[in-house]
Amino acid sequence: MPEREIQRTLCRMCDDRCGIEVHLEDGRIVDITGNKEHLWNRGRLCVKARAAVDMVYHPERILAPLKRTADGWQQISLAQALDEIAARLAEVRERHGARSISVWKGEAIGFGQQENIARRFVHAIGSPNYLSNDSMCYAARYFGFKLVDGAWPVPDLANSRCIVLWGANPPYAHPNMTQYITEARRAGATLVVVDPRLSAIARRADLHARCLPGTDAALAWGIIHELIELDAVDHSFVERFAVGYAQVAEYARSFTPQRAEAETGVPAATVREIARAMANAAPRVGTYVGNGLEHHENGVNSIRAVAIMDGLLGTIDQTGGACFKCPPPLQDLTLYDELPLTELGPLGAARFPVLYELRQECHTMTAIDAILEDKPYPLRAMIVTGANPALTNPNTAKVRRALEALDLLVVRDLFMSETAALADYVLPAASFLERTELHAHAKHEILSLTRRVVSWPDVQGEYDFWRDLGRRLGAGEYFPWPDESALNRWLLDGSGLTLEELEAHPEGVPYGHACAGDWRTDGFSTPSGKLELASAYLKGLGYDELPVYRRPAYREAADPAYPFVLVTGARKLLYLHSRFRNIARFRTAIPGPEVEMHPDDAAELGVRDGDVVTVTSPVGSVDIPVAVVAPNEILPGSLQITHGWKEANVNLITHDDRFDPVSGFPLMKSLAVRVERRARDVDLADDASPA
Numbered sequence: 001m002p003e004r005e006i007q008r009t010l011c012r013m014c015d016d017r018c019g020i021e022v023h024l025e026d027g028r029i030v031d032i033t034g035n036k037e038h039l040w041n042r043g044r045l046c047v048k049a050r051a052a053v054d055m056v057y058h059p060e061r062i063l064a065p066l067k068r069t070a071d072g073w074q075q076i077s078l079a080q081a082l083d084e085i086a087a088r089l090a091e092v093r094e095r096h097g098a099r100s101i102s103v104w105k106g107e108a109i110g111f112g113q114q115e116n117i118a119r120r121f122v123h124a125i126g127s128p129n130y131l132s133n134d135s136m137c138y139a140a141r142y143f144g145f146k147l148v149d150g151a152w153p154v155p156d157l158a159n160s161r162c163i164v165l166w167g168a169n170p171p172y173a174h175p176n177m178t179q180y181i182t183e184a185r186r187a188g189a190t191l192v193v194v195d196p197r198l199s200a201i202a203r204r205a206d207l208h209a210r211c212l213p214g215t216d217a218a219l220a221w222g223i224i225h226e227l228i229e230l231d232a233v234d235h236s237f238v239e240r241f242a243v244g245y246a247q248v249a250e251y252a253r254s255f256t257p258q259r260a261e262a263e264t265g266v267p268a269a270t271v272r273e274i275a276r277a278m279a280n281a282a283p284r285v286g287t288y289v290g291n292g293l294e295h296h297e298n299g300v301n302s303i304r305a306v307a308i309m310d311g312l313l314g315t316i317d318q319t320g321g322a323c324f325k326c327p328p329p330l331q332d333l334t335l336y337d338e339l340p341l342t343e344l345g346p347l348g349a350a351r352f353p354v355l356y357e358l359r360q361e362c363h364t365m366t367a368i369d370a371i372l373e374d375k376p377y378p379l380r381a382m383i384v385t386g387a388n389p390a391l392t393n394p395n396t397a398k399v400r401r402a403l404e405a406l407d408l409l410v411v412r413d414l415f416m417s418e419t420a421a422l423a424d425y426v427l428p429a430a431s432f433l434e435r436t437e438l439h440a441h442a443k444h445e446i447l448s449l450t451r452r453v454v455s456w457p458d459v460q461g462e463y464d465f466w467r468d469l470g471r472r473l474g475a476g477e478y479f480p481w482p483d484e485s486a487l488n489r490w491l492l493d494g495s496g497l498t499l500e501e502l503e504a505h506p507e508g509v510p511y512g513h514a515c516a517g518d519w520r521t522d523g524f525s526t527p528s529g530k531l532e533l534a535s536a537y538l539k540g541l542g543y544d545e546l547p548v549y550r551r552p553a554y555r556e557a558a559d560p561a562y563p564f565v566l567v568t569g570a571r572k573l574l575y576l577h578s579r580f581r582n583i584a585r586f587r588t589a590i591p592g593p594e595v596e597m598h599p600d601d602a603a604e605l606g607v608r609d610g611d612v613v614t615v616t617s618p619v620g621s622v623d624i625p626v627a628v629v630a631p632n633e634i635l636p637g638s639l640q641i642t643h644g645w646k647e648a649n650v651n652l653i654t655h656d657d658r659f660d661p662v663s664g665f666p667l668m669k670s671l672a673v674r675v676e677r678r679a680r681d682v683d684l685a686d687d688a689s690p691a
């Protein structure tokens with residue numbers, strides 16, 4: 001009889017970290033089921049969780065260090081790899097200075113301690129250049145809300161009477177968030193979805209506002225106009241706790257529902273209905289903003305325009321409203337206070353000061369320029385972990401040129417990704433089932449410890465890798481912990497929680513009681529201590545004080561050469577960015593890339609389902625098969641392509657030269673493109689596409 005065992009930990013096939021039970025037979029994972037005691041998912045899992053078994057034991061996994069040689073990849077020992085990488089980094093540091101070295105962490109690493117160890121390493125060796133996927137993800141939403149509220153509140157969706165989702169599709173992107181939405185709807189809540197497409201969640205909406213891409217702020221101002229007309233503003237809250245209301249009322253005056261309709265395409269009657277639904281439900285209005293608002297040239301203003309509605313309606317910290325959560329009581333692993341490296345010129349900090357000041361993020365697109373042009377100074381070496389920028393960053397043809405131009409590229413990955421294939425060294429990374437770390441679920445204010453369920457001889461977890469490299473580069477003092485467990489123990493110092501307690505409670509241990517402070521008495525964590533409907537801080541930096549609406553370029557200065565508007569990156573349930581394309585059964589369900597198109601546009605172009613078209617933007621071209629969708633799924637004149645496919649990579653045509661001025665986020669969701677039909681018999685695989 002095989003020896004059976006169950007280990008409870010968290011799934012990290014996406015960042016939602018559902019509680020799971022890992023079933024082992026003789027030490028080998030055979031199944032994954034849901035942990036019913038976990039508050040976040042209550043036992044429910046999405047289809048990706050079980051695919052972790054396929055991922056961990058995948059025949060293509062890299063399990064030994066690889067070195068590029070003239071004869072191809074050579075397998076070397078871990079010690080040799082670390083010695084050689086350290087020697088080459090030391091050489092680069094000697095020649096060009098420490099700041100010519102960078103670290104790039106990806107979405108597969110997520111937030112929390114794995115991110116902070118990467119930050120710690122690069123600073124400990126003297127460089128300010130920490131880069132990440134957050135140049136395009138989350139940061140714009142984080143500080144869109146932080147600029148208004150001083151923090152990003154968590155909507156109490158389960159108890160909302162009106163839920164408003166802006167540019168988010170939880171059934172695919174955050175499956176278990178959908179449970180809370182369903183619960184609220186059962187109790188009678190109205191669901192409002194703002195999305196140009198008929199997404200999975202939009203299908204269930206009571207009110208679907210199908211705004212044109214990049215026009216969300218105009219819709220928000222139209223709603224604000226109506227909220228003021230309906231006298232739905234919580235004046236006592238606003239007078240006591242907010243600044244900027246007079247300016248908001250003044251700017252909103254001209255934003256009639258008719259004007260909102262002209263800008264957004266959402267009928268004036270719908271604008272009024274949404275405002276009424278919000279007004280009737282206040283303060284139990286739960287608003288959630290997704291990635292759909294970030295990838296535009298006016299993204300931060302759209303997010304702020306949505307955020308200020310919480311203040312106007314007085315939903316802050318109300319049941320069913322926008323709730324502040326306690327940050328997890330963990331020690332800070334970063335070195336920003338100990339080693340101020342700002343005078344070394346973190347890449348992008350001068351160009352996008354808010355991104356750097358509020359998130360300590362350098363800017364990946366600026367880093368790519370630094371590699372290719374030595375401006376503002378040379379960037380010569382990079383260590384990538386958990387990212388695949390050769391597919392996921394905009395203008396990937398340029399990203400690839402830059403990665404190839406580095407003196408040293410090291411990639412830590414589970415697989416030979418498109419980025420790893422360009423590296424000098426590829427190191428085998430530990431999957432989430434092969435390392436132990438702390439994770440906080442903000443919504444429930446619980447902290448969990450994940451488990452190392454399996455291990456491989458040469459496969460290192462994040463901490464072990466940075467420790468070993470840091471010690472080789474003379475930064476050992478910053479990595480005093482012998483292993484992950486010692487690090488975890490240190491992180492918990494002073495929290496009142498112990499490692500043993502967390503080990504005994506895989507469903508998580510509450511930490512909310514440890515939280516001190518209340519905005520009612522201490523004020524908000526904004527420069528004025530008030531809720532900032534208008535931001536003097538942004539004004540001081542030369543940005544818009546109010547989150548005014550600025551028309552997207554494809555509408556303001558329409559170019560007849562590029563008549564379509566392209567949305568990219570709408571999530572599919574089965575894939576995470578460029579991940580999981582090698583899971584055979586996922587590939588059967590969603591076999592390849594597609595450009596989603598309205599039937600009228602398809603008819604006009606003379607194309608049918610499966611025909612290959614060339615989609616071109618000022619940045620480049622991509623050849624991709626057409627999926628003609630139902631007429632109510634997408635707006636005529638607009639297209640959608642999901643990223644992450646090497647077979648037809650939409651990031652060959654997204655912009656690394658047009659940004660939101662505050663966040664520095666690239667234009668990836670409202671870009672002007674043209675579409676050309678290709679000869680019917682072109683075989684995509686054999687096709688050399690024009691640049």
Ligand SMILES: Nc1nc2c(c(=O)[nH]1)N[C@H]1C(S)=C(S)[C@@H](COP(=O)(O)OP(=O)(O)OC[C@H]3O[C@@H](n4cnc5c(=O)[nH]c(N)nc54)[C@H](O)[C@@H]3O)O[C@H]1N2
Pocket residue numbers: 014107137138166167168169170172173174194195196197199211212213214215216289290291292293296567569570571572573574575576577669670
């Ligand atoms: N299965 C799966 N889950 C994921 C991911 C994944 O790749 N796959 N990625 C994870 C990551 S890193 C992230 S950031 C999150 C993202 O999570 P979400 O933000 O929920 O992302 P999407 O599911 O793409 O939903 C975004 C929606 O915005 C819409 N949209 C596009 N442009 C606009 C616009 O201008 N205005 C409005 N109002 N809507 C617009 C799109 O049509 C799309 O339906 O998902 C996470 N979860």
Ligand SMILES: Nc1nc2c(c(=O)[nH]1)N[C@H]1C(S)=C(S)[C@@H](COP(=O)(O)OP(=O)(O)OC[C@H]3O[C@@H](n4cnc5c(=O)[nH]c(N)nc54)[C@H](O)[C@@H]3O)O[C@H]1N2
Pocket residue numbers: 105106107108109133134136137138291295385386387388389391392393412413414415417429430431432568569570576577578579643644650651654668
């Ligand atoms: N056009 C367009 N592009 C987009 C987006 C969009 O909406 N449109 N969305 C953007 C967003 S929001 C994000 S977050 C980025 C994400 O972009 P990336 O951060 O580049 O994420 P992935 O493509 O998932 O790459 C993750 C890599 O990590 C590897 N990996 C998996 N598990 C582990 C692990 O445990 N450890 C290590 N070291 N490696 C691991 C995977 O094999 C994979 O190669 O993409 C962005 N790109």
Ligand code: SF4
Pocket residue numbers: 011012013014015016017018041044045046047048049174175176
């Ligand atoms: S939503 Fe799915 S992939 Fe994400 S953590 Fe939960 S089970 Fe895993």
Ligand SMILES: [Mo]
Pocket residue numbers: 107136137138291
């Ligand atoms: Mo993301």
